[in-house]
Amino acid sequence: MEAEGEQLCEAARNGDVTKVNTLIKSGADVSYFDSDGLTPLMHAAKLGYTDVVKALLEAGAPWNALSPANQSAGDFAMDAGHQEAFEVLLNAGIQAELILGTIARKTKKDGDCEGAYLDDRVSFSEDKLMDSDSKAVMMAWEKPLMEAHAKAVCSGGGSILNVGFGMGLVDTAIQQYGPAKHTIVEAHPEVYERMLRTGWGEKDNVKIIFGRWQDVLSQLESYDGIFFDTYGEYYEDLREFHQHLPKLLSLEEFTLILMAFVEVMHSSMLFTAI
Numbered sequence: 001m002e003a004e005g006e007q008l009c010e011a012a013r014n015g016d017v018t019k020v021n022t023l024i025k026s027g028a029d030v031s032y033f034d035s036d037g038l039t040p041l042m043h044a045a046k047l048g049y050t051d052v053v054k055a056l057l058e059a060g061a062p063w064n065a066l067s068p069a070n071q072s073a074g075d076f077a078m079d080a081g082h083q084e085a086f087e088v089l090l091n092a093g094i095q096a097e098l099i100l101g102t103i104a105r106k107t108k109k110d111g112d113c114e115g116a117y118l119d120d121r122v123s124f125s126e127d128k129l130m131d132s133d134s135k136a137v138m139m140a141w142e143k144p145l146m147e148a149h150a151k152a153v154c155s156g157g158g159s160i161l162n163v164g165f166g167m168g169l170v171d172t173a174i175q176q177y178g179p180a181k182h183t184i185v186e187a188h189p190e191v192y193e194r195m196l197r198t199g200w201g202e203k204d205n206v207k208i209i210f211g212r213w214q215d216v217l218s219q220l221e222s223y224d225g226i227f228f229d230t231y232g233e234y235y236e237d238l239r240e241f242h243q244h245l246p247k248l249l250s251l252e253e254f255t256l257i258l259m260a261f262v263e264v265m266h267s268s269m270l271f272t273a274i
């Protein structure tokens with residue numbers, strides 16, 4: 001088994017998709033970790049072998065396994081500039097999260113505790129925000145995506161609302177556009193505490209509202225651009241948020257432009273009023 005795992009890692013490093021498929025068929029473990037703590041998927045991602053990445057994912061290789069340095073295959077692909085392999089991994093993550101979301105929703109309906117994420121501890125490292133199950137709430141490799149969202153959401157200037165601070169990636173990018181007013185809603189006490197500790201409460205144009213967006217709606221005004229990216233919520237929550245957009249967007253007769261969207265490992269949405 002170990003020998004096959006090693007062979008799979010080697011085939012992945014060589015970009016040899018035929019060998020990879022043969023080994024998979026003969027039962028090689030796609031979630032094997034070699035002595036460096038790397039999986040075949042990480043090797044393929046690191047070297048940009050997209051066809052190997054696809055073959056391994058189709059065989060059930062875990063897209064979210066972490067190396068000893070806490071890097072996922074997606075991190076390896078992005079760091080090495082392998083955009084195609086990165087996008088394949090990103091899509092695998094989105095699909096997995098949608099499926100997991102459906103399962104979790106069913107569990108919740110069956111009586112599991114609601115809002116567990118917000119009641120639990122989170123931990124920050126330099127490049128990740130993790131929940132108490134060591135699942136990534138936000139990862140630094142999502143920064144380019146957050147920057148693109150910020151650019152779009154600030155395109156009309158004016159006043160901006162962001163729901164869900166996380167690592168502050170999108171808010172940092174929004175600040176670069178110097179919005180007249182920048183409101184941030186954040187519900188997790190430890191994330192909120194960290195926001196204050198890192199000076200977000202002292203910025204002239206920033207207003208922080210602590211609480212679940214569902215509970216602080218009465219404190220919200222109307223905005224020219226809105227970004228929504230929470231965690232531990234479901235599509236139904238997003239749909240509920242949609243119902244409030246006519247009030248939350250600046251113009252009375254507004255046109256809602258849905259610009260970009262179902263994002264990695266959680267739903268994020270961006271809205272602007274024209």
Ligand SMILES: C[S@@+](CC[C@H](N)C(=O)[O-])C[C@H]1O[C@@H](n2cnc3c(N)ncnc32)[C@H](O)[C@@H]1O
Nearest residue numbers: 164166167168169170187188212213229230231
């Ligand atoms: C995925 S992170 C946001 C990442 C952020 N876009 C960034 O660029 O770093 C989600 C954040 O939403 C917060 N959150 C979860 N549920 C929320 C809710 N109902 N209302 C407000 N914030 C919520 C979480 O605590 C977490 O900080």
